[in-house]
Amino acid sequence: xxxxxxxxxxxxxxxxxxxxxxxxxxxxxxxxxxxxxxxxxxxxxxxxxxxxxxxxxxxxxxxxxxxxxxxxxxxxxxxxxxxxxxxxxxxxxxxxxxxxxxxxxxxxxxxxxxxxxxxxxxxxxxxxxxxxxxxxxxxxxxxxxxxxxxxxxxxxxxxxxxxxxxxxxxxxxxxxxxxxxxxxxxxxxxxxxxxxxxxxxxxxxxxxxxxxxxxxxxxxxxxxxxxxxxxxxxxxxxxxxxxxxxxxxxxxxxxxxxxxxxxxxxxxxxxxxxxxxxxxxxxxxxxxxxxxxxxxxxxxxxxxxxxxxxxxxxxxx
Amino acid sequence: xxxxxxxxxxxxxxxxxxxxxxxxxxxxxxxxxxxxxxxxxxxxxxxxxxxxxxxxxxxxxxxxxxxxxxxxxxxxxxxxxxxxxxxxxxxxxxxxxxxxxxxxxxxxxxx
Numbered sequence: 027x028x029x030x031x032x033x034x035x036x037x038x039x040x041x042x043x044x045x046x047x048x049x050x051x052x053x054x055x056x057x058x059x060x061x062x063x064x065x066x067x068x069x070x071x072x073x074x075x076x077x078x079x080x081x082x083x084x085x086x087x088x089x090x091x092x093x094x095x096x097x098x099x100x101x102x103x104x105x106x107x108x109x110x111x112x113x114x115x116x117x118x119x120x121x122x123x124x125x126x127x128x129x130x131x132x133x134x135x136x137x138x139x140x141x142x143x144x145x146x147x148x149x150x151x152x153x154x155x156x157x158x159x160x161x162x163x164x165x166x167x168x169x170x171x172x173x174x175x176x177x178x179x180x181x182x183x184x185x186x187x188x189x190x191x192x193x194x195x196x197x198x199x200x201x202x203x204x205x206x207x208x209x210x211x212x213x214x215x216x217x218x219x220x221x222x223x224x225x226x227x228x229x230x231x232x233x234x235x236x237x238x239x240x241x242x243x244x245x246x247x248x249x250x251x252x253x254x255x256x257x258x259x260x261x262x263x264x265x266x267x268x269x270x271x272x273x274x275x276x277x278x279x280x281x282x283x284x285x286x287x288x289x290x291x292x293x294x295x296x297x298x299x300x301x302x303x304x305x306x307x308x309x310x311x312x313x314x315x316x317x318x319x320x321x322x323x324x325x326x327x328x329x330x331x332x333x334x335x336x337x338x339x340x341x342x343x
Numbered sequence: 344x345x346x347x348x349x350x351x352x353x354x355x356x357x358x359x360x361x362x363x364x365x366x367x368x369x370x371x372x373x374x375x376x377x378x379x380x381x382x383x384x385x386x387x388x389x390x391x392x393x394x395x396x397x398x399x400x401x402x403x404x405x406x407x408x409x410x411x412x413x414x415x416x417x418x419x420x421x422x423x424x425x426x427x428x429x430x431x432x433x434x435x436x437x438x439x440x441x442x443x444x445x446x447x448x449x450x451x452x453x454x
Contacts, residue, residue: 055420061413061435076420159412204353209446212354212409214368230368232412246450253453287453301357312453 027104029097030129032078040092044083051079077130087133128194131184157229158220164213164233166203168240168250172272172297174205179233183220201233206298208248209237242270248297248305254290255314256280269309271295278309286313358405359388365403369411371418373398375425379414382429410436 033040036050058065058072065071081087090113094105160181179199199218207213212232219229237245244251254269264282268275271292278290289308296305316323352358365385366373377398379385387401410432418428 052421059417059420061417062431201351204351207353213351214354214405214408215351217350244450246447249450251450289451300353300355308451310451310453 027102027127027129027132029094029099029101029103030074030078031096031099032081032091034099035074035078036082040096042082047079047082051075051083055079081130081133091133128184131194154224154226155222156226157222159229159232160219161232161234163236164203165236165238166207167238168243168245168297169272170203171207171235171237172205174203174207176200176202177233179231181218181231199231201231203233203235204300206248206300207235208297209235209245211235243272243307245297248299250296250305250307252307252309253312254278254309255312256284258313258315261285261311261313271307272297280311284311284313286311352405354405354408356404356406359402360405360408362399362401362403365407365411368408370415371411375418376411378425379429379432382426384414384429384432385410 033042036042036047036054038046038050042050054075055072057063058068058075060069060072063072081091090109093109093112095103097103162179162181164177164179166175177200179201180196181199183195183197184193199215201213201215201218203213212234215231215233217228218231222228242252250272252269254267256265256267260267260280261284262282264284265280266277267280268277269292272295276292276295278292280290288311290311292307292309294304295307298304319327360368362373362376365371366376369376371379376385380387380401385403385407387403389402413435414428414432417423417431418425421431423431
């Protein structure tokens, strides 16, 4: 079993009182809570912090934790020989079974029938506890979101055997992301979370959908934006240009006297909407000039300059 | 769930859930949800007529589950009262709306 220094995680002394522990937790929760934090790795850090607080705020769990001794974080350790008699309920098992157990899982079992302070008594008692909900993030390409896709999601599972032993394993859940899913949406998969105890239902799985940036398209809701470079003469005279969409190329008409930044809507070529229909694709015109001009091109631009009375900065005067 | 994926659902405004299901999925009690409706954080489908009717008949957009789970986490992790929670959620929703608008505007800008 790997040691975790819960006092160090919360930044408090081992002698800290309840109030100091609560204060330290609140400060770190404010910083790392995934619902309010923009810190990198906030979710992982908050998990550590809340795990430490769960143990240290509970007098029984804290006592059991303290009695294990103090080690280096990550160090393999075994609780002292009398620890099991003092805190493990119901007999059975033994330290040979603790090797693969997570420290927090072991301490979480306290008071739930698997482990408890005080030794003999109510080990294996019945309790009903709904399974844990899982939240995972799935990163999809824009094409996958448009067409729908299937994913196999590995999930860590902590289960408790009838004799109170905690077991960790991995299960794979297959989910289908329907077409029309977009950035920030959640897919709920009932009953695919952690197992319930004592006849309580299993938890649910929530898949947070995130779209990976696309080389060409930018996503806004169910609309797509595509930058379309055009030559100055195409902007001035108008043109018909081929542009890519998620299902092949289409032709769009650039009107004469177009400007940079002008948007041309291609109806129904965005992402499908869950309620039916599709978003639109917007071609955003970008007027680009050749980086190198031939002598002939320079001459023609020069002639245009002489012939034109156009003043793009007329509104400055 | 049988062989298929028929129970899986995207949580969108097109799918509705009952009060009981919202409570079960979010981890909030029905009483807490009713209070958060009173504070204007959650809105039953059909707005004013819904809130005037029987509470047990309320239905919510399934997207409310996402907000409800966030509410449940914040309440537990910060030990918030429901009133304080309603304020936090209002600000978080406002931030989310602004981030959405920012993302839309960014999508329209040249690279």
